[in-house]
Amino acid sequence: MNSVVRQLHEQNTDVVMVDTGNSYEGLCEYLGGKYISYTEEKPITMNPFRINREEMNVEKTGFLKNLVLLIWKGTQGTITKTEDRLIEHVITEYYDAYFNGFEGFTPQQREDLRKSLVIDDRNRGEQKGESEQERAARIEDTINKIESRRMKLKVKELSFNSFYEYSVQRIPDICDENRITGIDISTYRYMMKDFYRGGNHDKTLNENMDSSLFDETFIVFEIDSIKDDPLLFPLVTLIIMDVFLQKMRIKKGRKVLVIEEAWKAIASPLMAEYIKFMYKTARKFWASVGVVTQEIQDIIGSEIVKEAIINNSDVVMLLDQSKFRERFDTIKAILGLTDVDCKKIFTINRLENKEGRSFFREVFIRRGTTSGVYGVEEPHECYMTYTTERAEKEALKLYKQELGCSHQEAIEAYCRDWEASGIGKSLPFAQKVNETGHVLNLCSECESQ
Structure with missing residues (x-):
């Protein structure tokens, strides 16, 4: 991979890497790149909530929704459709409050809300002795209270801090207004508070990342120190991916994001759609995404990896697979390898082709439908x-x-x-x-x- 990314850099490709193990420190120093290590004293920080009006789209909302759900539920947490929709709703209102402010319901919004409250009344079968005039007055009073609560919520600056403040007040109101039950707001508040002002990780999502990174052509994010943290590791990986997305859109040349073992932290049901989105979006901006693993079991043991990563990868590179020969049929099927591909793979480092050459290792590379075994011979x-x-x-x-x-x-x-x-x-x-x-x-x- 050092050889691959060095050649990409020499071909004027912007390289961003997420590493766990200092594998690219030497190359980064040689190329004069930016090497960023995560430490408790100096964590990798960014402010993913700070965006301009033009960036407010379905894609950005989806990323922030995943981010919030990741903090709330963890990578393996079960997300209900109601929770998913609720967070999306809060994020949309949060940005609407910042960019447009809320000065009250429009006549159409009041009418829609009025109809909704009438239906709620009918479904509950309450207030049977109430006259139509009394019911209309009560519903109008309810709408005024809902309007008043929203008007009091202001967003003066975009950050995780302001989103936390807005969401912990707005979520109970949304649940009350829509008769939603079963939302554990106490757990939500407790889990989110760790990244809020005064929390253990209050800088992580509230301080802007160094803007000069957009001009750097070789960046390595080294996050080995948090690889065992079940929340920080996937969270930091996710927000680095978002930084790459922004860089990808702004810069016109070719870009590549290489995620080393950190990809396992985000290979969860929660992140599957986002990973697929990353792959598909990258192609539109002359960019590519690659994942690296040393354990073939990571690939063959996960349906999410297959759907989100393998099915969207046009290039596959494999090193010596001899120890997996007896159970290679599963790998063959998942990677879509042909019998010819397999024959080539099992020649890796096995042929008498070393004479007269300096030390080299061999690698199988498939690009689309074309494949071959190549020697990586470096000075x-x-x-x-x-x-x-x-x-x-x-x-x-x-x-x-x-x-x-x-x-x-x-x-x-x-x-x-x-x-x-x-x-x-x-x-x-x-x-x-x-x-x-x-x-x-x-x-x-x-x-x-």
Whole structure:
């Protein structure tokens, strides 16, 4: 994947990555990209509620609805149709209150509400001894009270804080006005409060993300520190996806979003439709979305993954699948692989094609209906850019500090010494560097520096 995204970047593609494990830190530093890590002291923050009038559409409402439902119910929570519609209703009214304000019902709205209240009366069979005039007066009084309550609700600025304040007041009113029962407003208020002013995560959804990110061409969001948090992990993943959507629309060139293992956090019934939407929308804006997994079981064990991700992926890349050979029929069926594809897959790293070549790994790539096995053969400089091996990173850091040079120059000096050492693999050479504690200067070019 380092090799893939490096080539995409060289082809003037804007790359946004969601990572858990520092897999792209070296490449990001080499390319001069933006590496953003989530920490408790400095969390990744954004204000997804702050939008302009033109952005207020079904798609944006759907995203914010998923966001609110995720906080309220969690990734595996059961959402009723009433709850889904209720949150959508509140979000629509919230933005209407901000952009237009509510100064009272229109004559048509009053008439519709009046008819609705008359029907409610009839269905409940109440107020039988009441005259038509008394009933009309009571209904008019009810409409005035509903109108008065809404007029008191003001939205002065767009943020999670103001949405929380608006929703905890408006939801009970909506339920009362529409005779809705079974909504647990206390749980809603309790779960949402964690992201409200004074809560543990009050900055996460209330502070704008750095606007300069829209101009960055290589961004890595590293969220390994929250990968075990059942709420923050999917939430942050979701809002990073929304940041990509905004970037995708604004910038005219090619864009790609790569989600590493974090995609599992959002592969839930709640997020399935949003993931499908992401894939389909990306195509309209010369963009693509990719997910990466190291466990094939993650793919074959989820109907949501199949429907939301696999069915919308035109490119499939597979590494060595030999350990799954005995049960590959399931994978074959889910990925839509042909018998010819499977024969190719089981040649990966198995052929006698290594002679005269430096070290390489093979990968199966299917693009549409075309497939093949390719060797990924990178020079030492690329290997040292991508490596996550601690000893190798420490040795490279030593070169950079002692030579007082750039990241690229340190890699070049390290690789020259590595090749001059005659040591075939980088790790033994890195260990030798670390044991020595200084730059080895094994080649004449290094000595001339």
